[in-house]
């Protein structure tokens with residue numbers, strides 16, 4: 001049952017929604033701003049914005065025509081000041097919820113566009129569409145423009161649509177596109193049927209004609225015209241299909257700069273959750289690095305690049321599940337500094353071991369302030385002091401924020 005109600009929005013929630021405190025529970029209204037009076041269609045804790053009776057002076061026009069339907073961006077409608085304060089506060093609140101009263105730095109905005117897009121492809125009565133899902137829905141919004149994506153990815157969408165059309169059913173598929181230094185690296189997941197030799201050879205020649213660096217379908221590399229690579233310090237790393245990369249190169253540069261500044265002049269560093277080595281190689285310009293990640297292809301890619309890279313200290317990279325088998329305090333103590341950059345779930349088991357170690361400097365990078373704060377609590381309880389917490393706007397217009405936190409003992 002939904003109800004049309006007049007609401008007064010008093011604050012912004014963690015997902016960027018306007019929140020109205022009612023006599024019952026709070027109501028969350030996407031695209032409403034603090035200070036606004038709105039009419040919303042309210043169903044339980046959610047309100048659909050129908051009309052704005054009194055707009056906030058901080059309301060601005062969105063930069064993209066898809067804003068409001070495409071679920072990729074949640075906050076293009078607020079002034080820069082409100083946006084910056086809200087993003088920073090996501091981090092402040094996460095730390096406060098763990099009883100950590102820290103000074104969180106201002107939001108750093110490195111700019112840049114996303115070099116990685118995870119898109120959906122679906123067949124409908126009007127043909128194949130590629131885009132993002134609507135918020136809280138399975139409906140696809142076909143993308144004609146996108147202010148956050150690398151323009152090379154947006155420009156390739158019409159050609160990708162034609163390329164993959166024969167493979168796409170109503171069930172849909174996932175398309176991971178990465179802009180690498182040798183061209184677009186395209187991975188299509190969720191295709192059930194096996195490729196016939198004819199289809200395969202057509203796909204290979206069309207992908208080459210489009211100058212894609214690589215086209216992979218699931219685990220099958222259909223064609224690799226050029227090895228798709230990214231450069232970290234002096235290392236050219238050929239990516240494994242769909243492996244993790246930081247979404248925005250400029251944000252990665254900012255993270256690396258802060259990590260290196262915090263680590264300082266050291267002899268030995270462990271880089272935990274290293275992926276393909278975005279931090280490993282810059283760290284190895286000054287110290288020997290022991291690197292771990294649970295993803296075997298990522299470690300293979302890192303090791304292959306390490307063999308060819310010049311001017312770096314020794315790198316040892318190994319596959320290890322750091323949730324099940326975190327480094328022990330004894331293993332940690334062999335290093336002057338530890339860098340960890342886990343997935344959204346965080347690194348609780350590893351943080352608990354770190355709390356019992358004697359390592360002087362720990363630097364955490366995280367895309368989830370909630371799990372970072374939980375892990376920081378373990379470090380603080382183990383005697384670490386939080387030296388700095390810096391939010392970095394890697395995921396512009398979304399409710400996500402990257403954070404680099406420095407701990408010392």
Ligand SMILES: C[S@@+](CC[C@H](N)C(=O)[O-])C[C@H]1O[C@@H](n2cnc3c(N)ncnc32)[C@H](O)[C@@H]1O
Nearest residue numbers: 273274275278293294295321322323341342343
């Ligand atoms: C946020 S990414 C960081 C990668 C790298 N630091 C970078 O900047 O590119 C998180 C990494 O954690 C790895 N990972 C996820 N679960 C893991 C686990 N249980 N043990 C070890 N690594 C894991 C993923 O493979 C991924 O490379």
